[in-house]
Amino acid sequence: MSSSVIREILKVTQSPDVISFAGGLPAPELFPVEAVRQAASTVLDRYGAAALQYSTTEGHLPLRQWLAERAGITPDHVQIMTGSQQGLDLIGKMLIGEGDVVLVEAPTYLGALQSFNPYGPAYTQMATDEGGIDLDALEVQLAGLQQAGRSAKLLYCVPNFQNPTGRTLSLERRRRLVELTARFGVVVLEDDPYGSLRFTGEALPSLYELALGSCGGPDGSHVIYSGSFSKVLVPGLRDAWVQAAGPMIRKLVQAKQGADLHTPTFNQMIVTELVEEVMPAQIERVKALYGARAQTMMAQMKAHFPAGVSHTVPEGGMFLWVTLPESIDTTALLLKAVERRVAFVPGAPFFALGGGHNTLRLSFSSANDGQIGRGIEALGRTITEALG
Amino acid sequence: MSSSVIREILKVTQSPDVISFAGGLPAPELFPVEAVRQAASTVLDRYGAAALQYSTTEGHLPLRQWLAERAGITPDHVQIMTGSQQGLDLIGKMLIGEGDVVLVEAPTYLGALQSFNPYGPAYTQMATDEGGIDLDALEVQLAGLQQAGRSAKLLYCVPNFQNPTGRTLSLERRRRLVELTARFGVVVLEDDPYGSLRFTGEALPSLYELALGSCGGPDGSHVIYSGSFSKVLVPGLRDAWVQAAGPMIRKLVQAKQGADLHTPTFNQMIVTELVEEVMPAQIERVKALYGARAQTMMAQMKAHFPAGVSHTVPEGGMFLWVTLPESIDTTALLLKAVERRVAFVPGAPFFALGGGHNTLRLSFSSANDGQIGRGIEALGRTITEALG
Numbered sequence: 001m002s003s004s005v006i007r008e009i010l011k012v013t014q015s016p017d018v019i020s021f022a023g024g025l026p027a028p029e030l031f032p033v034e035a036v037r038q039a040a041s042t043v044l045d046r047y048g049a050a051a052l053q054y055s056t057t058e059g060h061l062p063l064r065q066w067l068a069e070r071a072g073i074t075p076d077h078v079q080i081m082t083g084s085q086q087g088l089d090l091i092g093k094m095l096i097g098e099g100d101v102v103l104v105e106a107p108t109y110l111g112a113l114q115s116f117n118p119y120g121p122a123y124t125q126m127a128t129d130e131g132g133i134d135l136d137a138l139e140v141q142l143a144g145l146q147q148a149g150r151s152a153k154l155l156y157c158v159p160n161f162q163n164p165t166g167r168t169l170s171l172e173r174r175r176r177l178v179e180l181t182a183r184f185g186v187v188v189l190e191d192d193p194y195g196s197l198r199f200t201g202e203a204l205p206s207l208y209e210l211a212l213g214s215c216g217g218p219d220g221s222h223v224i225y226s227g228s229f230s231k232v233l234v235p236g237l238r239d240a241w242v243q244a245a246g247p248m249i250r251k252l253v254q255a256k257q258g259a260d261l262h263t264p265t266f267n268q269m270i271v272t273e274l275v276e277e278v279m280p281a282q283i284e285r286v287k288a289l290y291g292a293r294a295q296t297m298m299a300q301m302k303a304h305f306p307a308g309v310s311h312t313v314p315e316g317g318m319f320l321w322v323t324l325p326e327s328i329d330t331t332a333l334l335l336k337a338v339e340r341r342v343a344f345v346p347g348a349p350f351f352a353l354g355g356g357h358n359t360l361r362l363s364f365s366s367a368n369d370g371q372i373g374r375g376i377e378a379l380g381r382t383i384t385e386a387l388g
Numbered sequence: 389m390s391s392s393v394i395r396e397i398l399k400v401t402q403s404p405d406v407i408s409f410a411g412g413l414p415a416p417e418l419f420p421v422e423a424v425r426q427a428a429s430t431v432l433d434r435y436g437a438a439a440l441q442y443s444t445t446e447g448h449l450p451l452r453q454w455l456a457e458r459a460g461i462t463p464d465h466v467q468i469m470t471g472s473q474q475g476l477d478l479i480g481k482m483l484i485g486e487g488d489v490v491l492v493e494a495p496t497y498l499g500a501l502q503s504f505n506p507y508g509p510a511y512t513q514m515a516t517d518e519g520g521i522d523l524d525a526l527e528v529q530l531a532g533l534q535q536a537g538r539s540a541k542l543l544y545c546v547p548n549f550q551n552p553t554g555r556t557l558s559l560e561r562r563r564r565l566v567e568l569t570a571r572f573g574v575v576v577l578e579d580d581p582y583g584s585l586r587f588t589g590e591a592l593p594s595l596y597e598l599a600l601g602s603c604g605g606p607d608g609s610h611v612i613y614s615g616s617f618s619k620v621l622v623p624g625l626r627d628a629w630v631q632a633a634g635p636m637i638r639k640l641v642q643a644k645q646g647a648d649l650h651t652p653t654f655n656q657m658i659v660t661e662l663v664e665e666v667m668p669a670q671i672e673r674v675k676a677l678y679g680a681r682a683q684t685m686m687a688q689m690k691a692h693f694p695a696g697v698s699h700t701v702p703e704g705g706m707f708l709w710v711t712l713p714e715s716i717d718t719t720a721l722l723l724k725a726v727e728r729r730v731a732f733v734p735g736a737p738f739f740a741l742g743g744g745h746n747t748l749r750l751s752f753s754s755a756n757d758g759q760i761g762r763g764i765e766a767l768g769r770t771i772t773e774a775l776g
Binding site: 258 | 414421436439443474476477481503618623624625653655
């Protein structure tokens, strides 16, 4: 399996002399370490032993209330998860049976495939372009399934600053996606870990918000929203959540009970302490840094990458996507790049059904400007050399 | 489904004027709150942002090393889990296919059934008596399966102070269980959350230890061991682990990657701080308290329960199991008991294939002596009334 080969190669890149654009790590220099220390202490003062006791599967009520208020829904529509990865797993477990059609972007988030795979989905790739999912092509696919007497069980997508491409779905396409999936009876899983990290352009409503407006409120929504504190606070506490219709939340509660009983009580309480006082300023710092680093990376690519190489221009998030001439296989390129002490993730594993041999993902979140300069220069040389 | 009815009834019992022997909550008054506060701070001093960053799926290496050393194995045989419930889920996902035979005790831990159910097991109940699993009956079952050209995929059991019965499997039966399952090629999942909480009698080797000795070391073991910090430190950090053969651990790593990426970094580091300095004394305090409370409960049952009611005599853990005359249905009894402001869990849901209508589980871990006295007296009256 190619993805495990890549994992082996990427292990090498953990040595400190390799500049890695491979990982999806948030910049640790911005983590609010002192605020977490203070919040941990405050939580133990306020709740005592209850902060360390078993708690409800649904999650810490004040945190669910805060999330619900922000989204204009009630806590009954919010389930806390142990990282958004758990949401993907449990939604897969709840919805996907052996052979069920699951629509995913080409390319899509690799971790979602890892979550869904054990449940035996039959993936169908959705074509994408610079604006994300191609809605004309999707409508043809959905109609084709319907004519064949089938339907898609789930459509998974990352509308904001997608992992791996950094692309964002336009407002018009969002509206059409919500309408199309409602019409064809397809549940949508909207994965939105990066939505708050927009460093340029206008914020767009989530698919979930659009569905609330058009489908008769939170219990009529066919869109499930997955949010996370990993990229806007810290990832190491593993706190995330899902918003969905009440009946779906109740099934998720049952699934989560069997999966880990509940998300750590202490961690949920710490996050609750931070969402009001710490998170807003934290998000501003993160956006400023990532926006600057994305600019640096794109400038360096312009300076050092040969002709015939193109890349996406993300408006937020942590990733951009590079397309090389067809003659280049990026898995082979990675070996050469690692020799020059620079790393990326080849694009192929992000395609559920193959493709993308000449693509690669770069993360601009965790390398500093100097590293970006040296790393992109080294990568440019590697590509130039590979082109002959 | 009867278990959701029971859950609804038990929700009522969360009001403070109900004495609940229903939950499996560790005694919060013993939680080392100040030690956790100190450990959290120490961890942030020592690791800084790394304590809040993504970390490896396998788990925090110093914690895996500590666990491995104690068990005479290497960290390659240890996987950290987000609560032992996650271990049950991922082992179920890894091993159980639709229709596979899974052997469980009658009665067994309800949470294990919840974890396994989504994978479609065909449960076979193992008969039990005061000494736990009946090995003669099991040998007949295994031979019968073999003759039918089938085999059991997994045997799940709790050898120490079982949940729900409080029973402990004898050394002789442990040896025979390890030998039998090796001979018939059955993987054993040994769930041991309470093993350190023995308040009377001699400690016995785990099935895993016996398998290490008889099956050629840690990579030859057909026993998977599931351990937890929930009952010996605190449950709200959700830290547990699995010990298994290397190839099995590598599959579990992959399954866990799709399930929650990794257990919270911060929590694993906090637990690592506590295992040497805090946990040993903590275990002594917990054992002393639970041992005393078990004694109190048994004395009160002797004083207040009518003739024809029997109960197990646990040597550790948190639970004991009560068998009432056949004429009593404990689900109906629960409604009457709650009217008298006392709660328990009816026994029926702990049986994978039915049975146990006249049994119930009592937890002696979290009620104090006064509550135990009043609660058992009220329960005794409820039973007496129900008997005529």
